[in-house]
Amino acid sequence: MELKTCIVVIYSMIVVVFLSSRGKCSPPGPVVECSSGLTDCVVTNSYGAFSDRSICKAAQAVFPSTEEELLASVANAVKKQQKIRVVSKHSHSIPKLVCPEGDSGLIISSKDLNHVVSVDESSMRMTVESGMGLKDLIDSAAEHGLALPHSPYWLGVSVGGMLGTGAHGSSLFGKGSAVHEYVVGIRLVVPASQEEGYARVATLTEQDMDLNAAKVSLGVLGVISQVTFQLEPMFKRSITNVYKSDFNIENSIVKFGLEHEFADLTWYPSQYKVVYRVDDRLSINSSGDGVNDFIGFQPQSTALLATTRAAEEAKEATSNGEGKCILSAIQVSTILSTGAGLKNNNLLFTGYPVIGYQNKMQSAGSCLTSSENGLLTSCAWDPRIKGLFFHQTGMSISVSRISEFLSDVKKLRDMNPISKCGLELYSGILMRFVKASSAHLGKEEDSVDMDITYYRSNDPNTPRLYEDVFEEIEQMGFFKYGALPHWGKNRNLAFDGVIKKYSKSNEFLSAKNKYDPQGIFSSEWTDSLLELKDKQVTVSKDGCALEGLCVCSKDAHCAPDRGYFCEAGKVYTDARVCRG
Incomplete structure (x- = not known):
């Protein structure tokens, strides 16, 4: 097939994938499944895989629908000294926050506590x-x-x-x-x-x-x-996405955040472009009935998702970075031309600004609420289909250091722009603003939060294309610039030594000991995060760096049999990355 024809076909596929929300969808399946009644249970997350791909088991699950039932469930478990963890209806945390310790614990699902x-x-x-x-x-x-x-x-x-x-x-x-x-x-x-x-x-x-x-x-x-x-x-929001060069983004980002109440930025580094979301509050009397139906959260064709995933896997297998760049350029163009899912009248995007009520503009997720259609369409990451499977790094860097960080990422980008095309297939680098928090485990300073989503192999022993680049950015953020991790995202290495980054961690631990002195609600994962009982979040074994379970310190932590060795970072030379 000629390249031009191939591009047209790919473009058509992407348009169909991202505009298929007009049909119905199969909402996600249950995250708690028990083999007999409410015993011998397995709990997972909405992606069907935790950071270490382990299977989390529990002896029992309960689904209370009132506070009285919840109280009785906790009392029964405490009486038996049974460990407890809580899971929501969809369980979107990537780390093992919902896993009880061992396989004798109790899972409490909150899905029916919804009034x-x-x-x-x-x-x-x-x-x-x-x-x-x-x-x-x-x-x-x-x-x-x-x-x-x-x-x-x-x-x-x-x-x-x-x-x-x-x-x-x-x-x-x-x-x-x-x-x-x-x-x-x-x-x-x-x-x-x-x-x-x-x-x-x-x-x-x-x-x-x-x-x-x-x-x-x-x-x-x-x-x-x-x-x-x-x-x-209630108030309204006005959103206009402005597509610009990423020139001087490192020095303009904080100023932009201070100018617009709900501002964010999406950076496409390989294309040297950034989308500035000009997003402000308006009076309730302002004209407009817009809706945010973000493209990535719409119902999507499972057949085309499988085809798209297979195409990316083929490019990974053949080290075809240029092919990913072609796909990412088409995808970004498609997303921008359709308003990224913003709709002026609940049906179509007709142009900016898009103005609508706050509850219709602040969040999206139509793939969750559509009617069942036998998995003809689904959320893109639904583990029941061969769709998207990815790692996600979520880090918050203080506004005082964000300029240096972005400058370092640019230096790394400029060495090989093709290496960043892969993350643009997953909506680029989303940058949001978060203020210093009153919560003991909230943000320590005003920060820029970055969400970076990228390809994950179905085989944990298979290295990714440009593995070293993503690892260097990850380590640069968490170790050089002291980023705080999002508690519900990230790979294990992001949480290494994390509790020491919180100035009020002792106050948090005091409250924990006050309300749960026996650690009924604790698990191996939470003990590791809080550095209790000599637990560690990182895992040292052959291949551990490929999945972010460790930072490599020897070649065996990478994939030497496939030509990937542990080497120093190119910009952040203290980083240790798997480079092929």
Whole structure:
């Protein structure tokens, strides 16, 4: 097939893949499955794979639908000294946060704890149960003329999950973009003495210092039952995406974040381009009924997803970086020409600005809510199909150091621009703004948060094309520039020594010991994060660096039999990367 014809075919495939949301979709499957009744269970995440690809088992699972049932479940487990972890309906955390210790633990699913408890319109406060999804939360608030000012961009997260991992949107205005900054109360079910019935409800308000521990909890204090949010009057947003050269991005990024309340940037480094999202608040009376239906979160054809994945695998196998560049250039052009999923009238993108109500503009995820169609379409990463499979690095670098970091990434890019094309197939580098937090495990400083998504091999022993480049960026961020990791994303190495980066970690550990002194809600993974019981997050074994389980210190940590050896970084020379 001639190159021109091939490009037209690929372009058509991408258009169909990304515009297939007008059909129906198969929502994601369950993340907790038990072999007999509610015993002998396996828990996973929405991607079907944890960072180390381990299988997480539990002796039992429960699905409480009221606080009373939740209290009884915790009490029964505490009485038996059974370890507990909590999982949401869709379980979008990549690390092993939902895994109980060993295979004798209890999984508590919050999926049926999804009700509005109360709304006080005069104080603009709303209390909801912890399993409520983000979509239901913001739409329920909208029914009362209220808005959650900030949220993650993905609708498939729960209230408890957002607080467990410190989820956020993008803003340097006011209290910033972290959801937990708008939490004014939490009801927490925690272990108790025999005299108290083995479990009790701890009520935390703004007057309780422990609220700052519970706001970003990692699930180690207890089970969040209910959360009270301080909301705002409903407002509208105006979004215009501006496509520019990435010239001087390192010196203009913070200024841009201070000019627009909901600003973010998406960087396509191999194309030397960046999309500046000019995103501001408007009066409720402003004209416009737009919707954010982000392309990557729309239902997508499973057949074409499989074809797209196979095409990328072929380019990986043949070290065809130029082929990835062709695909990424077409894909970025397609996304931009369709407004990246923004719609002016709930049906079509007709041009900028796109103006709409906050609850319709702040997040997206239509692949979650479409009707079942037998997996003809699905969310792109659904493990039931041969679709996307990826690593995701989420790091926050202080605004005082972001210029240096981006300059270093540019130097690395300029050595071989082709090496960055692969990440542009996964929407480039998304850069959002997050303010310093009141939470003990929240952001220490005003920061720029970067989401970098990139190809992951189905075989953990197979190195990736340009493996060294992505590893150097990852290590550069976390080790040279002291980045804080997103608790719900990242590979193991990102969490190495992480608790030492938090100035109030001792206050968090004191709260943990206060509410769960026996570690009923702790696991091997959370103990590793908190550096308890001599646990470590990194794993040293042959090939461990390929999946980010370690930083290589010898060739065997890479894939020497396939020509990948442990070598120094090219810009950040302290990095140790697998280079082929």
